[in-house]
Amino acid sequence: MRLDPLLTERLVKSLLWCFTGLTIFVLIFIITFISVKGLPQLSWTFLFHDIEDMGRTGGIFPTLVSTLYLTLIALLVASPLGVGSAIYLTEYTLEGWVTRLIRFGAECLAGVPSIILGLFGFVLFVIKLNFGWSMLSGGLSLAIMILPTIIRTSEEALKAVPKEYQDVCFSLGISKWQTITRVVLPCALPGIMTGIVLSIGRSIGETAVVLFTAGASLRTPTTLFDSGRSMAVHFYILAREGLSMPNAYGTAAILIISILLINITAYTLMQRFLQKYR
Amino acid sequence: MLAVKIHVRDLTFHYGSQCAIQGLNLDIYQGEILGLMGPAKSGKTTFLRVLNRMCDLVPTARVAGSVLLDGAEILGPECDVDGLRRRVGMVFAKPVPLPRSIYENLAFAPRLQKKHQHRHELDELVENSLKAAQLWEEVKDRLRDSALKLSGGQQQRLCLARTLAMQPEVILLDEPTSGLDPISTARIEETLTELKKDFTIILVSNNTKQIARCSDKVAFMLMSRLVEYGVTPEVFMVPKQKETDDYISGRFG
């Protein structure tokens, strides 16, 4: 038996719209739920006090510092590597097996699960290099995690810069490197920033990598070799051990809201960039 | 007798296996405008790009023969390519201002050369170049505005001024007026005639009338070869080759 095509059309369409509605609802619900439960917990003491009684009371100040510390190290290491890779791929080589190998490496690295990165960071940085559970170990492991994102977005940004600019610069007797640093990179900067900002978001939310490389010390880290728990790790421990629901919600709210703001920034930057070059 | 500025001997150029210039011999004289004409894909742009080694940017390019600039070989590996490009400036068919201010477009390359350290030197250079390209009057009050806001004709004169600001010896122009209206075209032509006192100019154009108006010597290329070369009025009045005659009189095809 064949259904009337118009009827099928209407049935299928309403079903698909329902599914879409459900998906969007679930995703919006997550944010609303966490915000509604978590925002009331936020206060000056919560943000700027030390963790007390394993997190049952007190604030989350050390976790803010650790998160910032880890993210900063990751960015300082991964940005030059990533942007440099992208420059090499777009400006210095022809498509060939070298570029294919490099791109394949980046793509595979992007797919490596964070627990494997955690294992790797643990054995290499924490144990073999004897950095211990520390900001340095954690930051380096996160750097490996965000490297592929930075490479990919930077590559796209560099490719979007009109080739004519380079022709003009070369015809003016400007060397390749000067052309890249003075003309191409400034034009691609918003696109490159998008990748970097997205990476900040990922570093802030990452748990598995950080837990096994930076540890979970309650103190505020000062040197590179201090251990410290990031916000995400702190939240994980609070939630898993059921130490304090209000504090867990509060931490989750800060996590989610900061990541959303960061991603919105990245998105806006990207839109601006695309508008300029399309 | 004028001095030979560029001396081209047996120049042959390939993109991969495709030939773009075949056994070209040509002398280009100091202080003259050489008009280079020919149908599409005859190798005109390629010839210009050989003269300032922009052809290096195409990975499959192969070049043979010899090009001497003031007696020195420029095709060899010992040639300082960036230096050569500063001596042999190029204006492209499509005007491409850099996404910076008018002033910065002109000052950009000279500043990187570090020859012009002082502010007032740069100011002077920018002003003189803009005047030489006949753009000064139109932009002198908005040097800090983005160059992208200029009209097409203004942008092309800006590109010319940008090349002049490098103080080159030779200027290569690749169909500089192909996208412009008659008035802008006339202004550029006027500028070129002014400039030839101080520079050696090669003007590529599809517009035979423009070549006839502006150039002192004319070269005609057809299918990668140089077919005819001579003093402009003579070539236009009594072409030696039938192809040239056909091309000039628009009977080509």
Next chain:
Amino acid sequence: MLTRERLIEKVLLLLALSAIGSLALITIFIFLEGLPIILKTGVRHFIFGAHWAPTKGHFGILAMILSSIYVTLGALIFGVPLALACAIVLAEFAPPSLTRILKPTIELLAGIPSVVYGFLGVVLLVPIIRGYLGGPGLSLLAAALILGIMILPTVISISIDAMNAVPTLYREGSIALGATQWQTVRKLVLPAARSGIITAIILGMGRAIGETMAVIMVAGNALSIPTSILDSVRTLTANIALELGYASGAHREALFATGIVLFIIIMILNTAATLIAGRK
């Protein structure tokens, strides 16, 4: 001057090798740490052994492999239909102005950390499962549902891109011939976008099988081969994360060995995705 440019090029090449270099380092270290114990236990016993008691010298990870596979399949069963429906609606049916808002919204949500998903699973989903379906609540079902939601943004966004890559002209031709929109999508757009959609699903699968924190929180982590979707399960990732903190000696090596298995599965998936995506 020339040598400076050459030097810069060499330095950039070195930087460009950082990604593939890191990948190589990861592979080397994980294998160096984990391979000996696999060889000692025997590949067969390690992979098909059902008994995991690392302190007593039993290293069989079959239960975890199966759990990982079940949880991932479950996630695909929940996630893929939703994601495809969403992608079809946003790419084909919804007015462009709506898509312009919804697509980035969905992509933004890819940034929600996995611990948050896990937490929500614990406070919202697990009590419902326990209350209505029985069992401990922390279960294969809970993990599959949470992972199904987590892979939505990935699958949706790549599928939309794949469908958008199908030329509009085809669509107009089909509509002009009197086909309905759904017929056009089913007969024309979906087949044309197939390789992109498969890539999306494989990448979603990779995300699901590699996910750790959310799964630890909702799956219950019991060490046995699951017999029902309400059973508590422990995946490969969860096993590593749960025990790495205190493991030492052979036990720790066995965790790296678990990592090797996971790593190989992921590499196979990634290579498949790259091959399929590149085959257009």
